[in-house]
Amino acid sequence: MQKEPMTEYGYKKLHDELEYLKSTARPAVAKEIEKARELGDLKENAEYHAAKEKQGLMEARIAELEDILGRAQVVDPAALEHKRVSFGSTVTLIDLDTDEEVTYTIVGASEANPDKGLISYHSPLARQLIGKEPGDDVRMRLPGGEKEYEIEQVCYQDICFGV
Numbered sequence: 001m002q003k004e005p006m007t008e009y010g011y012k013k014l015h016d017e018l019e020y021l022k023s024t025a026r027p028a029v030a031k032e033i034e035k036a037r038e039l040g041d042l043k044e045n046a047e048y049h050a051a052k053e054k055q056g057l058m059e060a061r062i063a064e065l066e067d068i069l070g071r072a073q074v075v076d077p078a079a080l081e082h083k084r085v086s087f088g089s090t091v092t093l094i095d096l097d098t099d100e101e102v103t104y105t106i107v108g109a110s111e112a113n114p115d116k117g118l119i120s121y122h123s124p125l126a127r128q129l130i131g132k133e134p135g136d137d138v139r140m141r142l143p144g145g146e147k148e149y150e151i152e153q154v155c156y157q158d159i160c161f162g163v
Helices: 008-037 046-071 124-129
Strands: 005-006 072-074 089-095 101-108 119-120 135-144 145-156
Touching: 005 008, 008 072, 046 072, 101 124, 119 124, 124 135, 124 145
Parallel strands: 005 072, 101 119
Antiparallel strands: 089 101, 089 145, 135 145
């Protein structure tokens, strides 16, 4: 069973979604199904089929959340050493071809938001960075082709999830 690292924020976000689905959404969908049943013939009842499909998707999401939370390993990145790239590290990279600087923070999968520089611990980019330290060169295969970066800085910074 593979542990799923995440911050306290990520754990709470998933836990809150699970509680909402179980306590609010599940009973609401059950009522939708009951109302649709009252409309008659189930074979040609579009409302019934739509509600059943909605229920199936919701139950799949509940199962997924229960699995993730069951494997969750809540990590406080502030308590970790960040001499090398690890969970919660903020990494500044220099593109060796263009001298362009990019910064990423490594977070749990449910917290990832690449547009804000938050990349999943499981992403190919993060996996290639884990364990590296400032001064190391890293060659990466990315969708746009192969790139070579130098790790300029590894540190911990408070993570802004954009709440």
